[in-house]
Amino acid sequence: MAYLRVQMPTGPDAIVEYDFATGQRRELLRDPVADPVGLIVSADGRQPIGALYRVGLPRLEFWQPTHPDAVLQAEVSAAFPGEFALITSQTADRAQAVITVSSDREPGRYYLMDQASGELKLLNRSRPWLSADVLVPMKPIQFAARDGLDRKSTRLN
Numbered sequence: 001m002a003y004l005r006v007q008m009p010t011g012p013d014a015i016v017e018y019d020f021a022t023g024q025r026r027e028l029l030r031d032p033v034a035d036p037v038g039l040i041v042s043a044d045g046r047q048p049i050g051a052l053y054r055v056g057l058p059r060l061e062f063w064q065p066t067h068p069d070a071v072l073q074a075e076v077s078a079a080f081p082g083e084f085a086l087i088t089s090q091t092a093d094r095a096q097a098v099i100t101v102s103s104d105r106e107p108g109r110y111y112l113m114d115q116a117s118g119e120l121k122l123l124n125r126s127r128p129w130l131s132a133d134v135l136v137p138m139k140p141i142q143f144a145a146r147d148g149l150d151r152k153s154t155r156l157n
Contacts, residue, residue, distance in 0.1 A: 028063040056140025
C-alpha cells in the first residue's frame with residue numbers, strides 16, 4: 001500500500017490509498033475547501049493514519065479513528081480546549097510522548113507525557129516573553145474569491 005496526496009481535477013487535493021497488487025485507488029480524506037498540509041503517521045512511523053489541515057484553525061482528520069495513536073491524539077487534543085495540541089514524538093515503547101501545544105495567543109508549549117499515568121510535565125515554552133494578555137486573538141473568516149470559490153483565512157480580531 002502507498003498513501004498519496006493527489007491533485008484532483010477540481011477542488012482540493014485528496015489523500016488516496018493505492019494498492020500495488022490490484023492497481024486500485026481509494027480516496028481516504030478530502031476536505032471541501034483545503035489541501036492537506038501533512039500526514040499523521042503512527043508512533044512506530046510505519047502507517048499513515050490521518051492528515052493535518054490548516055484552513056482557518058488547524059485540525060487533524062483520521063481515516064483510521066480507532067487506531068490507538070488516533071485515539072491517543074484525540075485524548076490529547078481534548079485536554080487542551082481552544083488550543084492545537086499535537087503528539088510530535090514518542091519513545092519506541094510508547095511509554096512517553098512529547099506534546100506541542102499552540103494557539104493564536106500561545107507561540108508554543110512543550111510537554112512530556114507519561115502515557116501510563118497521563119501526567120504532563122512542562123518542558124519548555126517558545127517565546128516565553130510573549131504573554132497571551134498582549135497578543136491579539138485571531139478568528140477564521142470565509143469569503144468568496146473572484147473565481148467564485150470560497151476561501152478561508154485567519155484574521156486579527
